[in-house]
Amino acid sequence: MSRIRKPIASIPTAELIVTDYLLSNHVHVRQTRDGVILLDLRRDQYLSLNLDQVAALRHRVSGWTEATPSDTDAANSQDPSASRLIVELTRRGILTTSALNGKPVTEAQLQPTEASLCDQRLPLPAQRLRYAAALILACVRTSATLRLRSLGAAIAGVERRKKSATVVNDPARLREAMSVYCWLRPFLYTQKEKCLFDSLTLVNYLASQNLYPQLVFGVRGRPFLAHAWVQDDTCALNYTADYVKTYAPILVI
Numbered sequence: 001m002s003r004i005r006k007p008i009a010s011i012p013t014a015e016l017i018v019t020d021y022l023l024s025n026h027v028h029v030r031q032t033r034d035g036v037i038l039l040d041l042r043r044d045q046y047l048s049l050n051l052d053q054v055a056a057l058r059h060r061v062s063g064w065t066e067a068t069p070s071d072t073d074a075a076n077s078q079d080p081s082a083s084r085l086i087v088e089l090t091r092r093g094i095l096t097t098s099a100l101n102g103k104p105v106t107e108a109q110l111q112p113t114e115a116s117l118c119d120q121r122l123p124l125p126a127q128r129l130r131y132a133a134a135l136i137l138a139c140v141r142t143s144a145t146l147r148l149r150s151l152g153a154a155i156a157g158v159e160r161r162k163k164s165a166t167v168v169n170d171p172a173r174l175r176e177a178m179s180v181y182c183w184l185r186p187f188l189y190t191q192k193e194k195c196l197f198d199s200l201t202l203v204n205y206l207a208s209q210n211l212y213p214q215l216v217f218g219v220r221g222r223p224f225l226a227h228a229w230v231q232d233d234t235c236a237l238n239y240t241a242d243y244v245k246t247y248a249p250i251l252v253i
Helices: 051-057 071-078 080-091 128-148 151-164 171-188 195-207
Strands: 005-010 022-024 027-032 035-040 045-050 214-220 225-232 248-252
Touching (some): 022 027, 027 214, 035 248, 045 051, 051 080, 128 151, 128 195, 171 195, 195 214
Antiparallel strands (some): 035 045, 214 248
16 A cells, blocks of 8 residues: 555564553554554554564453453563553554543454456446546545545545445446446556555545445555455455455454
């Protein structure tokens, strides 16, 4: 994804006597077999925690304790290095003690992707020019948004718009709108290394047609990769199902 810096910035295991920390509202989390990946929307950055660091946090951060925590996890949470790690994460704005600015740790939920529209041959609708104008306008607006605003501000705008909208399920109109997107998009820009721009453009375009699919951010561990795509129910819209299934969702809007 073009806006988020890579590779992952590792947080050092470097004293606060507080036992109930929260994840900051602008941070999202996904567990992998190597540890945890954090998406910090305020800094437009991904961070990583290794397994030892995750174990040290389980009993100190709300929602991070497993149903059957091990004795090792409990011991690690009392280690002085755990306090130093929490101090560092709090300094960076990843953790907070404020109930207003924080939330318990939860992972994003997404229905399994089973199909995709981008690899189907969709007939162009009679009103293709109206759709084309809306797509071009969405492309221009998305470019300006990413140039002038932070990723967090852009995402907040998508969330506010979707919450205030009356969402109507209209598969036929979605296929019409997607047919014009699939036809015109290659003439406007390339998708290569532009998944964030492409996905934001698509959700902005579809919103102009009163269509509100999910904007998804996904990650995978070593080697670290991040991706963004748009999904409606179990159908990926702008990337193939086989490709997006290789990523675990870290943020779903």
